[in-house]
Amino acid sequence: MPSVLDFGAIGDGVTDDTAAFNAAWRRLIRAGGFYVPAASYAITGTVTGKFFSFGVVTVVGGTVTTITNLVP
Numbered sequence: 001m002p003s004v005l006d007f008g009a010i011g012d013g014v015t016d017d018t019a020a021f022n023a024a025w026r027r028l029i030r031a032g033g034f035y036v037p038a039a040s041y042a043i044t045g046t047v048t049g050k051f052f053s054f055g056v057v058t059v060v061g062g063t064v065t066t067i068t069n070l071v072p
Contacts, residue, residue, distance in 0.1 A: 003035040011039030013060050018044045025049035
C-alpha cells in the first residue's frame with residue numbers, strides 16, 4: 001500500500017517530514033485519504049489533507065489536519 005514513506009517521510013520524530021506529507025497529498029488528492037504508517041512524524045506548520053493509519057501516529061511540532069486511525 002503506498003504511504004507517506006514512498007514520498008520520503010522518515011517517521012523518526014526528528015527529521016522534517018512536512019514535504020513528504022504535502023507531496024503525498026498533492027499526488028493523491030482525489031483518493032480521499034493517504035496511508036501513514038504508525039510512527040512519530042516531525043511536521044513544520046500545518047499540513048492540510050486527509051490521512052489514515054492502522055496504528056498510533058504522533059505529530060511532533062506541527063499539525064496535520066486529519067489523520068484517522070482505522071483500528072476500532
